Amino acid sequence: MTRRAGASRSSRSHPAAHRPAAPLTVDPVHPTDSAEVSPEADNRLRYRVIHDRLKSAIALGNIAPGLVLLEGPVARIFGTSRVPVRKAFEMLHAGGLLLTFEGRGYLVANADGSAPEPLRAPISEDTLGFDRPSEPLDIPSNSERIYDSLEAAISLGIVFGHFRIDESNAAEVFGVSRGTVREALNRLRDRGLVEKSAYSHWLCGPLTARAVRQDYELRTLLEPAALLASAPSLSRDQLEAALRDVERAIEDPDSVDASTLYHLEVTLHDTFLSGAPNRKLLATISQAHMPLIVNHAFYDAFRLHPEMSTLTEHRTVIELLLRGEFAAASTALAVHLRHGETRTRQRLKVLAVLPDPDLPSYMQRIA
Numbered sequence: 001m002t003r004r005a006g007a008s009r010s011s012r013s014h015p016a017a018h019r020p021a022a023p024l025t026v027d028p029v030h031p032t033d034s035a036e037v038s039p040e041a042d043n044r045l046r047y048r049v050i051h052d053r054l055k056s057a058i059a060l061g062n063i064a065p066g067l068v069l070l071e072g073p074v075a076r077i078f079g080t081s082r083v084p085v086r087k088a089f090e091m092l093h094a095g096g097l098l099l100t101f102e103g104r105g106y107l108v109a110n111a112d113g114s115a116p117e118p119l120r121a122p123i124s125e126d127t128l129g130f131d132r133p134s135e136p137l138d139i140p141s142n143s144e145r146i147y148d149s150l151e152a153a154i155s156l157g158i159v160f161g162h163f164r165i166d167e168s169n170a171a172e173v174f175g176v177s178r179g180t181v182r183e184a185l186n187r188l189r190d191r192g193l194v195e196k197s198a199y200s201h202w203l204c205g206p207l208t209a210r211a212v213r214q215d216y217e218l219r220t221l222l223e224p225a226a227l228l229a230s231a232p233s234l235s236r237d238q239l240e241a242a243l244r245d246v247e248r249a250i251e252d253p254d255s256v257d258a259s260t261l262y263h264l265e266v267t268l269h270d271t272f273l274s275g276a277p278n279r280k281l282l283a284t285i286s287q288a289h290m291p292l293i294v295n296h297a298f299y300d301a302f303r304l305h306p307e308m309s310t311l312t313e314h315r316t317v318i319e320l321l322l323r324g325e326f327a328a329a330s331t332a333l334a335v336h337l338r339h340g341e342t343r344t345r346q347r348l349k350v351l352a353v354l355p356d357p358d359l360p361s362y363m364q365r366i367a
Contacts (some may be wrong), residue, residue, distance in 0.1 A: 019171060046084035048072070051091050053344075054128070058097050062129020063108050066116035068106040069098065070275050071156070073123035076117045104277050120275065122235045125227060142184035150184050155194050155297035157359050158205030158350045162366040165194065165202035171364035192290045203366070209345050215288040216341035219269075221284050223337060224330040226273040227317075231326040233275030242267050243318045250311045258300035265292055270312055272321075291344045298347055301357065311337060 057063045069089065071082040085107035089106050092098040096113050098106035100255070103118060109218075110116050121127055126290070150170070157163050170181045185202055188194045194204045245264060247254045250254075256264075268287075269292060276282055313336040 001177070008249075012233065017064075017344055028101065043051045046078075047081050047087035047091070050078055050080070050084055051088040053130075054088060054092060055095070055097060057129035058092075058108060063127070064118035064119055064121075065108050065110045067108045067127060068103065068105050068118050068120050069108065070123065070274065071346055072270075074128075076127065077123065079123060080316055082118060104279055120233045122233075122238050137213065143176075143187070144179050146170075146176060146180065147187060149174075150181075150325065151193065151293065152297055152300070153360050153363060154204045154355055155293045157363050158193070158207045158296060158302050159348060160297070160356045162205045163359075163363045164205070164366055165204060165361045166364055167202065170360075173360060176265075190287065192287050193293065198354075204363075206367075207290070207348065209348060212291050212341060212344050212348065215291050216337055216344070218284060218288040220334050220337045220341075222281060222288075223269060223273060224334045226276040226278075226285060228330040229277065229281075230273050230275035231266050231321055234272060234321060239318055239322050243271075243315065243322065246311055246314045246318060249306070250308070251316065253305050253308060255310065256305050256311075258296055258304075260294045261299055262304045263316060264306075265296075268317060268336075279298060291340070295344060295347070298351070307343065308337065310343070 046085050054063070054069075071085045071089070075082045075085045088099060093100065093106055096210070097109055099109045101107055101115065101118060107116065107118050154163075154165070165185065166179050167181050167185075171178045174181065185194055189196070194202055197203055242264075245267070247261065249264065271284065273282060299306070313332070316328050317332045317336060320326075320332055
């Protein structure tokens with residue numbers, strides 16, 4: 001990461017600059033090291049619950065043979081990360097209930113263990129045979145408990161400078177072990193938000209116009225291709241629900257907070273792409289989502305609402321998908337990303353003249 005050029009600092013007070021206190025507040029109720037539940041124990045609980053519920057639904061015939069199961073959609077239903085879902089899938093595969101095939105994910109085996117034709121359908125509580133929505137698994141690991149706070153602080157901090165993240169200080173602040181902090185930081189490294197120096201120091205920022213341009217360049221090349229590959233697997237119900245969300249936002253943009261906007265963005269730039277069969281393609285795209293995360297932090301910190309152009313561009317892509325015009329939808333997504341780069345770089349210019357926000361003590365400014 002390179003230093004942001006030309007970022008001046010104003011000595012005047014700016015009330016908005018101190019508003020990020022809410023998203024950056026550290027929750028002090030995490031367990032201390034002595035009482036900390038091991039990640040292994042937490043994962044064991046999570047994957048066992050997921051395994052047992054899926055196994056029961058398959059045994060009862062509530063899940064259609066051939067249904068293709070993907071980690072991401074199932075993780076969202078259970079309100080957990082992909083790690084325990086992956087382990088549950090592996091166990092079900094070992095038991096002969098799930099089969100691999102030439103594609104992403106696993107497919108549900110026939111009752112006799114044979115391989116049916118793959119059935120690609122949106123994953124929901126109904127398709128998994130659940131009679132009611134699954135409650136999120138209220139057993140997150142400690143690294144998951146601190147992840148959101150770390151992500152929010154780092155996402156906002158990198159637009160203001162270059163920081164070192166002190167593992168020991170963060171462990172003390174959150175009341176967890178250094179290993180727990182390290183696990184969360186490794187996840188953030190996968191997202192491109194932090195990196196490790198040659199001396200094994202955790203570093204983040206600064207977010208530069210060049211870094212934004214490079215991430216958007218990558219996304220503009222890859223996301224339209226992923227959408228084109230994924231579009232045939234998107235259901236009409238799924239698309240109509242997304243269109244309703246966007247139209248509500250267009251009708252009343254002042255009601256759209258950072259979380260709502262982030263949901264709209266994830267739907268377009270993650271969920272709609274998840275049916276693409278090329279996992280490496282999707283993994284590469286996910287590593288270029290730093291501007292998406294930073295924009296979320298920007299809107300949340302300064303209590304802003306989305307630009308109307310952002311929302312209308314979303315609507316255009318969804319309407320084209322609903323009409324089955326997949327190539328045109330792919331082109332519209334590329335246009336949206338090019339405009340998104342311009343908007344993000346403009347935000348960086350705005351932030352350059354604001355005083356630094358209050359950041360946690362574990363973030364130590366380098367430059």
